[in-house]
Each structure stands twice: as C-alpha cells, then as structure tokens.
Amino acid sequence: MVTGQSPIDQSGRTLTGNPVPDSPTHAADRRIVADTYAIPNAPSTADGGRSTVHQSHSVCWAALKAAFPLTIPICLGFLFLGASYGILMGTKGFSFIWPMCMSAFIFAGSMEFVTVNLLLSAFNPVAAFLLALMVNARHLFYGLSMLKSFKGLGWKRPYLIFGMCDETFAINSTAKIPQDIDRGWFYWWVTACNQSYWVVGATVGGLIGSHLPFNTDGLEFVLTALFLVIFLDQWLSNAHREHLAAMIGVLSSLACLVIFGADDFMIPSMAVMLVAFIVLRPHLDILKPNTESAANDDAVSSSDNNEIKNEKETKA
Amino acid sequence: MTMTIWQGVITIVAVVIGTMLTRFLPFIVFPESKQPPRIVEYLGAVLPYAMTGLLVVYALRNTPITTGSHGVPELAACAVLVALHCWKRNMLLSIAGGTIVYMLLVQLVF
Numbered sequence: 006m007v008t009g010q011s012p013i014d015q016s017g018r019t020l021t022g023n024p025v026p027d028s029p030t031h032a033a034d035r036r037i038v039a040d041t042y043a044i045p046n047a048p049s050t051a052d053g054g055r056s057t058v059h060q061s062h063s064v065c066w067a068a069l070k071a072a073f074p075l076t077i078p079i080c081l082g083f084l085f086l087g088a089s090y091g092i093l094m095g096t097k098g099f100s101f102i103w104p105m106c107m108s109a110f111i112f113a114g115s116m117e118f119v120t121v122n123l124l125l126s127a128f129n130p131v132a133a134f135l136l137a138l139m140v141n142a143r144h145l146f147y148g149l150s151m152l153k154s155f156k157g158l159g160w161k162r163p164y165l166i167f168g169m170c171d172e173t174f175a176i177n178s179t180a181k182i183p184q185d186i187d188r189g190w191f192y193w194w195v196t197a198c199n200q201s202y203w204v205v206g207a208t209v210g211g212l213i214g215s216h217l218p219f220n221t222d223g224l225e226f227v228l229t230a231l232f233l234v235i236f237l238d239q240w241l242s243n244a245h246r247e248h249l250a251a252m253i254g255v256l257s258s259l260a261c262l263v264i265f266g267a268d269d270f271m272i273p274s275m276a277v278m279l280v281a282f283i284v285l286r287p288h289l290d291i292l293k294p295n296t297e298s299a300a301n302d303d304a305v306s307s308s309d310n311n312e313i314k315n316e317k318e319t320k321a
Numbered sequence: 322m323t324m325t326i327w328q329g330v331i332t333i334v335a336v337v338i339g340t341m342l343t344r345f346l347p348f349i350v351f352p353e354s355k356q357p358p359r360i361v362e363y364l365g366a367v368l369p370y371a372m373t374g375l376l377v378v379y380a381l382r383n384t385p386i387t388t389g390s391h392g393v394p395e396l397a398a399c400a401v402l403v404a405l406h407c408w409k410r411n412m413l414l415s416i417a418g419g420t421i422v423y424m425l426l427v428q429l430v431f
Contacts, residue, residue: 078416128328130335137339148347150369178369223424229380230419236373254371258378267382
C-alpha cells in the first residue's frame with residue numbers, strides 16, 4: 006500500500022489533506038458509488054516530464070491496486086463465460102487458437118458467440134460486418150459517454166476504446182476514482198484485467214473441453230448481478246434527475262424487449278432512449294451544473310482540487 | 322467447419338472491423354482537439370445512467386417468464402441482491418449473495 010500513497014502527485018501538488026484509501030477490498034464498495042462526473046482530475050503521468058521511472062512505477066501500481074478489486078466479479082464471470090465459449094468452439098471442431106484469437110481481437114462477448122455460427126455458415130464477410138455493427142451498436146453510446154473521461158490520456162486512449170466491453174464500460178463510467186490515483190492507469194487496468202480474464206477463459210475452455218470439475222450452472226448470473234449492483238449504486242447515490250435518466254434507460258429497453266423480443270430490442274431501445282433524452286432535455290440538461298460535475302469542470306480548468314475534496318467529504 | 326481457414330480469418334476480420342467501428346466512431350467524429358456540440362455533452366452526461374439500466378434489462382432478457390421456472394430464480398436472486406446491497410452497500414458481498422442464491426435455485430430447486 007505504501008507505493009500508492011505518495012504524498013506528492015506528478016504535477017508537484019501536495020495531497021497531504023487527502024484521505025488515504027484503506028484495504029482495496031474494503032474501499033471497493035465505496036469507490037463504485039456511482040457518479041460519472043465525480044471523477045477528479047487525477048494527476049496524469051503524461052504531464053510529468055520530470056517524473057522518474059520509480060514514480061511512474063508506483064503510480065501504475067497504485068492504480069492497479071485500486072482497479073483490481075472492482076474487477077473481481079468480472080474475473081469470475083469472464084473466466085466462466087469465456088470457458089463456455091471456448092468449449093462451444095471446441096465442440097464445433099475448432100482448435101483453441103480460434104477462441105484465443107477471437108476473444109483477444111473481437112472482445113465483445115455476445116458477438117463472439119454469434120461469430121461461431123457465422124463461421125459455420127456460408128462465407129459472407131459483408132453480412133458479418135453488418136451484423137457486428139448492429140449487435141454492437143450500443144458501443145456508440147458508450148463512446149459518447151466516455152468522450153470527456155478519456156480526454157488527454159495519450160497512448161492509453163486507443164486501447165481503452167478498443168477494450169471497452171459492457172463490463173469495462175460499466176466500471177469505468179461509474180467508478181469514483183480516488184484523487185491520488187492516476188485516472189488513465191485506473192481505466193487501463195480495469196480494461197486490461199477484464200480482457201485478460203476473457204482471453205484466458207476462452208483459451209482454457211478451448212483446451213480443456215467440457216471437463217469442468219464442478220457444477221457451474223447459474224454462474225453466469227454473476228454478470229447480471231454486477232450490472233444490477235452498479236445500477237443500484239447509481240440509484241442510491243443520486244437524486245431526482247439521475248433517477249429520471251436511469252428510468253428512461255430501463256423503461257425504454259423493457260418496452261422494446263416486450264415489443265421486439267430478446268434478439269432485436271437493442272437498437273430500438275437506443276432509438277427510443279435518444280428521442281426521450283432529446284424531448285426531455287429541458288428537464289434533464291440542468292443535470293450538469295446541479296451536480297458535482299460542475300465543480301469538477303472548474304477544478305479541471307483551474308487545477309484546483311479543493312472543491313472536489315470538499316464535495317467528497319460532504320458525500321462521505 | 323465449412324469454410325477454409327482463410328475464409329474464416331476474413332470473416333473474423335470483418336467482425337473485428339465492425340465491432341471496432343462501433344467503439345471508435347464517437348471518438349473519431351468528436352476528436353479530443355475539438356469541443357463537441359453541447360447536445361453531445363448533454364447525452365454523454367445522461368447516457369451512462371440509462372445504459373446501465375439497459376444493461377440490466379439486457380442481462381435478464383432471456384428470463385423465461387411464461388415457461389419453465391417462470392423467472393423465479395432471477396427474481397429471488399435480484400431481491401436478495403437488492404436487500405443485501407441496501408443493507409451493507411458492499412459490492413462484492415451483494416454480487417456473491419445474489420449469484421449464490423441463483424446457483425442454488427437453478428441447481429437444486431428448478
């Protein structure tokens with residue numbers, strides 16, 4: 006833990022007044038308390054031209070310690086789902102190389118399962134491309150949500166965008182990153198941990214086939230539980246307008262699920278959501294100045310973290 | 322496998338390009354150097370809340386309501402998870418509790 010608590014951050018500001026994070030597991034539940042724009046302007050390694058190798062090592066290490074506990078449920082879910090995917094490919098006659106490469110390069114769970122069927126039907130890359138666009142259309146909204154958060158992260162940014170699967174987005178868009186943790190490295194570790202779980206799971210599944218040692222029926226629920234917990238955290242830690250935004254998401258997708266069925270409801274839901282947000286903009290657009298995000302904006306521009314610190318203290 | 326290896330590889334590359342396009346497009350259309358339009362900033366602020374809601378529905382989309390277990394394991398597990406979370410606010414505990422209840426129900430009861 007010592008490495009994570011360097012009293013001086015990369016830009017030389019003293020952070021002595023900062024609450025020191027306790028054990029990672031313990032801190033996890035508080036950190037995930039969701040508010041997208043509560044992410045403080047954490048020091049970035051990019052601006053520390055004079056930072057030594059040792060310092061950047063400890064910055065990187067501290068971020069891993071903050072990020073890892075949040076990925077534990079995903080570890081469980083991804084090893085299991087990845088393995089089922091590898092096993093599925095194995096039973097269809099593919100060597101483990103296929104699930105290994107597909108999980109590393111496609112890295113979008115549901116699309117990989119769809120691709121297994123594509124590989125078993127007639128050769129049609131254009132249809133495969135269009136299907137990938139439709140199945141993954143929700144990523145467009147993830148991107149819009151993270152435009153601001155991924156700003157100024159330099160070489161890490163392309164990988165963060167590449168690896169933004171549902172679970173990684175859910176963590177990165179809602180995690181309350183402590184002030185003394187580097188934002189870029191935090192995102193990077195969440196993304197890298199999650200991807201490695203998935204690739205390892207898929208590869209191992211492809212290698213061992215269907216000889217799992219214990220009954221894993223129902224384990225896939227761990228990812229449902231993750232989304233529900235993040236949703237709850239957002240709900241419990243926010244006020245009326247955020248609730249309205251969350252309800253728009255739930256109701257529009259529920260309605261579209263009933264109308265269009267489980268396989269085709271994603272794109273209609275996104276369309277309904279978009280319309281609802283545009284129509285309700287007069288009600289919802291004051292969301293920003295009214296919450297911490299406004300304080301965050303100011304802090305970003307003036308390089309002064311005091312406001313956020315105060316916000317955090319009042320919240321805690 | 323009905324395709325040749327190269328046909329398989331090309332299919333996968335097509336899927337990779339399609340997937341990556343959906344991930345990179347917003348960042349290409351609204352590059353770091355330029356201030357995005359006000360409405361895009363607004364959507365970026367409200368969408369995370371809605372998308373988490375959508376992901377919950379998405380994760381539960383295949384729950385059988387009218388057949389089989391009638392969604393009882395899902396409902397029970399979600400109820401336990403919500404109760405645990407309101408009580409302790411511990412993310413890992415809530416996830417573990419909900420998942421264990423679900424696994425026990427689907428393995429032993431339904």
